[in-house]
Amino acid sequence: MASSFLSFFLVGFLVLTCEVSLAQSNSDDEFEMDMEKEELLGLFDVFEALVGDSDWSKQHPQPCSETPWPGVQCEIGQEEPSLFHVTKIHIGPDILNPPCKNSAKISDSLLKLPYLKTLSIFNCFLASQVTLSPSLFGSLSSLEHLSLESNPSLSGELPSSLAKLANLRVLSLSQNSLMGEIPKEIGQMVMLEQLDLSYNNLSGEVPEEIGGIENLIILDLSWNSLEGQVPSSLGQLHSLQKIDLGSNKLIGNIPPNLGHLKSLVLLDLSNNLLNGPIHETLSGLENLEYLILDHNPLDTGIPQFVGQLKKVQTMSLSSCGLKGKLPTFFSSLKLLSSLSLDNNCLIGPIPPSLGTLPSLDLLNLSNNQLSGEVLLPEDFIERLGKRLDIKGNNGLCTRNEAYQRNVSVYLEAPVCLNNATSDPRSDKTLALKHPNEYSERMKPSENRLKESSDVSWLKPNLVLFRFVVCLLSFFLL
Numbered sequence: 001m002a003s004s005f006l007s008f009f010l011v012g013f014l015v016l017t018c019e020v021s022l023a024q025s026n027s028d029d030e031f032e033m034d035m036e037k038e039e040l041l042g043l044f045d046v047f048e049a050l051v052g053d054s055d056w057s058k059q060h061p062q063p064c065s066e067t068p069w070p071g072v073q074c075e076i077g078q079e080e081p082s083l084f085h086v087t088k089i090h091i092g093p094d095i096l097n098p099p100c101k102n103s104a105k106i107s108d109s110l111l112k113l114p115y116l117k118t119l120s121i122f123n124c125f126l127a128s129q130v131t132l133s134p135s136l137f138g139s140l141s142s143l144e145h146l147s148l149e150s151n152p153s154l155s156g157e158l159p160s161s162l163a164k165l166a167n168l169r170v171l172s173l174s175q176n177s178l179m180g181e182i183p184k185e186i187g188q189m190v191m192l193e194q195l196d197l198s199y200n201n202l203s204g205e206v207p208e209e210i211g212g213i214e215n216l217i218i219l220d221l222s223w224n225s226l227e228g229q230v231p232s233s234l235g236q237l238h239s240l241q242k243i244d245l246g247s248n249k250l251i252g253n254i255p256p257n258l259g260h261l262k263s264l265v266l267l268d269l270s271n272n273l274l275n276g277p278i279h280e281t282l283s284g285l286e287n288l289e290y291l292i293l294d295h296n297p298l299d300t301g302i303p304q305f306v307g308q309l310k311k312v313q314t315m316s317l318s319s320c321g322l323k324g325k326l327p328t329f330f331s332s333l334k335l336l337s338s339l340s341l342d343n344n345c346l347i348g349p350i351p352p353s354l355g356t357l358p359s360l361d362l363l364n365l366s367n368n369q370l371s372g373e374v375l376l377p378e379d380f381i382e383r384l385g386k387r388l389d390i391k392g393n394n395g396l397c398t399r400n401e402a403y404q405r406n407v408s409v410y411l412e413a414p415v416c417l418n419n420a421t422s423d424p425r426s427d428k429t430l431a432l433k434h435p436n437e438y439s440e441r442m443k444p445s446e447n448r449l450k451e452s453s454d455v456s457w458l459k460p461n462l463v464l465f466r467f468v469v470c471l472l473s474f475f476l477l
């Protein structure tokens with residue numbers, strides 16, 4: 001009953017809109033602008049397939065002129081007499097709440113909007129499964145900006161026909177449930193400046209053809225299941241400012257020719273299976289501000305080239321199996337504000353010059369094998385407070401006389417027993433003698449109580465475990 005009433009109403013409405021547009025096309029008024037019927041009906045189809053509001057077309061019979069809608073933008077075409085064309089459709093919680101109906105999908109009628117430049121749909125496909133139909137992308141030749149983000153039920157594969165969007169500058173398909181491989185054809189999208197496929201479940205290798213996207217500025221493929229090597233063709237993309245391939249399953253070395261990327265500001269390859277050593281050509285990354293490589297089995301010494309990254313602000317190499325001593329060249333990185341080298345196998349003393357870095361605001365050296373007397377300047381220790389983390393280094397000690405405050409309490413490092421020098425051997429024997437006694441004594445009493453009750457046995461075991469791991473990796477490599 002209700003549905004027949006609705007369809008009667010709809011038919012009546014369609015007749016009405018036809019009459020209106022006929023009347024208008026017959027009118028002599030040259031300045032009366034409207035739309036081509038095909039395009040208008042296409043727009044109605046697209047909205048009907050997306051939004052729950054079945055009255056949408058009724059309330060917005062002329063969405064480009066008399067009855068605008070915030071998510072639709074139109075432009076006046078070049079033809080005579082001039083007509084409006086839909087150039088932008090945006091749907092998301094900022095426009096509509098809830099943005100879409102449960103059975104929302106992308107209508108094929110999108111192809112009736114040949115002037116569309118921007119399509120962005122956020123947080124819309126939440127329930128019923130939606131895929132990207134290969135036929136959709138054949139003829140949207142005006143499209144410059146395609147953002148379909150945070151749509152958990154947008155799944156299936158990336159169609160290779162995407163590459164036919166020859167004018168696309170921004171392709172952002174982040175936070176969906178896309179699977180399968182990145183099509184090789186993506187390398188043909190030479191106008192593309194931003195490619196963001198992060199937070200999906202894409203697999204397979206990053207195609208070497210990606211090196212064909214010669215205008216690419218931002219590449220974000222993070223949080224997928226991508227395998228194989230980092231394609232060396234990325235080194236050809238001289239406009240690149242951001243590469244984020246973090247949280248995948250990439251193997252092999254970091255390609256040496258990435259060092260050609262003079263514009264690169266951010267390189268994030270964290271949470272992969274990348275091996276060292278890292279080639280010194282990466283010293284060419286002269287504009288790099290963020291180097292994020294944590295959680296990779298690099299198993300190498302701290303590479304020399306990082307000392308030449310003069311613009312670097314954040315350097316994070318936690319859990320990379322780094323070996324050897326802390327180099328002194330960090331102190332030449334005057335813009336460095338955050339340095340994380342925790343959970344590695346670093347040995348030897350902390351270079352006091354680290355404490356002279358004017359911008360340094362976080363220094364995490366915890367869980368290494370560092371040793372010797374901490375000789376960092378007091379003002380540095382005070383400035384960083386808890387953001388200076390040297391815990392979990394058995395051989396480090398502090399000499400309170402050197403400071404006005406009791407820094408040993410603060411840093412949770414034991415007081416040096418005798419004339420400890422920076423010689424790691426003398427320090428290790430010294431500190432290993434009574435590691436628990438000293439660190440326990442330095443703790444506030446309630447902490448001491450808590451630890452002695454249950455987890456106190458854990459700490460020395462963990463330290464021992466890490467020591468054995470570092471020792472093993474030393475002999476194996």
Ligand SMILES: *[C@@H]1O[C@H](CO)[C@@H](O)[C@H](O)[C@H]1NC(C)=O
Nearest residue numbers: 177179180200201202203225
């Ligand atoms: C991601 O894809 C892999 C296979 O490629 C599959 O085993 C896994 O369940 C998928 N994960 C999700 C969250 O869909």
Ligand SMILES: *[C@@H]1O[C@H](CO)[C@@H](O)[C@H](O)[C@H]1NC(C)=O
Nearest residue numbers: 342343364366367386387389
């Ligand atoms: C330092 O790194 C460890 C992990 O290794 C982490 O638990 C700790 O919170 C970090 N410290 C600071 C100050 O960020």
Ligand SMILES: *[C@@H]1O[C@H](CO)[C@@H](O)[C@H](O)[C@H]1NC(C)=O
Nearest residue numbers: 400404405406409415441442
């Ligand atoms: C610093 O700590 C040590 C050991 O706990 C203590 O003997 C000493 O009195 C403290 N010094 C100051 C100035 O608080």
Ligand SMILES: *[C@H]1O[C@H](CO)[C@@H](O)[C@H](O)[C@H]1NC(C)=O
Nearest residue numbers: 399401416417418419420421
């Ligand atoms: C080293 O210890 C001796 C006493 O054992 C003391 O006389 C000397 O001043 C100490 N030197 C330093 C640098 O602390």
